Amino acid sequence: MTRIRELVREATAQLAETSTTPRLDAELLLADVLGWSRARTIAERDYVPVPVQIAAFTELVRRRAAGEPVAYLLGRREFYGLELQVDRRVLIPRPETELLVELAIATARQMLSGGVLPVIADIGVGSGAITAALATNLPSAQLYATDVSCDALDLARENLERLGLTERVTLLQGDLLAPLPTPVDMIVSNPPYTILAEIAPDVAMYEPHLALDGGGSDGADLYRRLIAQVPAFLRPGGAVLLEIGAWQSEVVSGLLRVHLPESSLEIHRDLADRDRVIVSRRTA
Ligand SMILES: C[S@@+](CC[C@H](N)C(=O)[O-])C[C@H]1O[C@@H](n2cnc3c(N)ncnc32)[C@H](O)[C@@H]1O
Numbered sequence: 714m715t716r717i718r719e720l721v722r723e724a725t726a727q728l729a730e731t732s733t734t735p736r737l738d739a740e741l742l743l744a745d746v747l748g749w750s751r752a753r754t755i756a757e758r759d760y761v762p763v764p765v766q767i768a769a770f771t772e773l774v775r776r777r778a779a780g781e782p783v784a785y786l787l788g789r790r791e792f793y794g795l796e797l798q799v800d801r802r803v804l805i806p807r808p809e810t811e812l813l814v815e816l817a818i819a820t821a822r823q824m825l826s827g828g829v830l831p832v833i834a835d836i837g838v839g840s841g842a843i844t845a846a847l848a849t850n851l852p853s854a855q856l857y858a859t860d861v862s863c864d865a866l867d868l869a870r871e872n873l874e875r876l877g878l879t880e881r882v883t884l885l886q887g888d889l890l891a892p893l894p895t896p897v898d899m900i901v902s903n904p905p906y907t908i909l910a911e912i913a914p915d916v917a918m919y920e921p922h923l924a925l926d927g928g929g930s931d932g933a934d935l936y937r938r939l940i941a942q943v944p945a946f947l948r949p950g951g952a953v954l955l956e957i958g959a960w961q962s963e964v965v966s967g968l969l970r971v972h973l974p975e976s977s978l979e980i981h982r983d984l985a986d987r988d989r990v991i992v993s994r995r996t997a
Pocket residue numbers: 803804805806807810836837838839840841842843859860861862865887888889903904905906923924925
């Protein structure tokens with residue numbers, strides 16, 4: 714008769730070597746198997762799951778101990794208050810990206826107060842996280858979302874459909890800005906920007922390299938190509954907002970100064986006090 718308290722204790726010990734949040738992981742996985750909230754799993758520690766539930770939990774803990782992310786094991790991840798389906802076709806949305814969304818919403822609201830109904834493009838839509846958060850919080854905005862990966866676009870479509878957001882979002886397959894049918898008021902992107910050789914082995918093992926590898930010795934090759942395309946696709950008065958790696962603010966702001974010389978430039982820091990988002994606003 715194994716109770717929740719023993720199951721969680723043993724799984725926490727098993728996960729301690731590979732996870733920085735072993736207890737949380739164990740509680741989330743067990744809650745998922747039981748079909749309960751995490752709070753109920755914590756409250757009802759003396760409950761005895763049936764053998765088939767214990768077997769399912771044991772298997773999830775084994776996979777988590779091998780490095781598989783909790784979000785893939787659960788098949789979902791919360792982002793900006795929205796629940797998104799995720800699987801190995803897409804990068805798991807990261808909390809840092811919520812700063813990009815916050816700044817994009819603020820910029821779009823400024824445009825709205827100046828009488829512009831912004832048309833927004835999200836480049837590299839992945840699971841649809843940024844697009845879904847913007848479409849939910851900016852009910853009058855029209856959005857385009859591109860990705861080179863058909864797999865990612867399929868999952869983004871599923872997420873947008875479930876959230877009832879497909880009417881204002883057009884999904885487009887292709888390279889960076891090239892699929893856009895028209896210039897836009899705002900370009901938002903969290904492109905691949907990491908250096909594959911330097912990322913955590915479990916991230917490299919499970920998440921799509923197409924979503925991670927920014928190319929070049931500094932991971933910034935995608936920015937080089939993307940920013941070169943921006944002048945042709947950004948309307949006067951428009952803004953470009955890019956998530957960056959902490960080491961990339963100099964190179965990315967340098968590229969923006971070259972390609973959008975008439976624009977303002979701001980660098981925003983994340984909660985860990987690292988450079989995370991660059992905002993550039995075209996003045997003319
Ligand atoms: C870091 S992920 C971001 C996903 C999502 N926007 C998010 O923030 O969670 C980058 C995305 O860019 C896509 N991507 C990679 N190269 C691309 C390219 N050349 N053109 C368009 N999208 C690309 C990848 O498939 C991936 O979905």
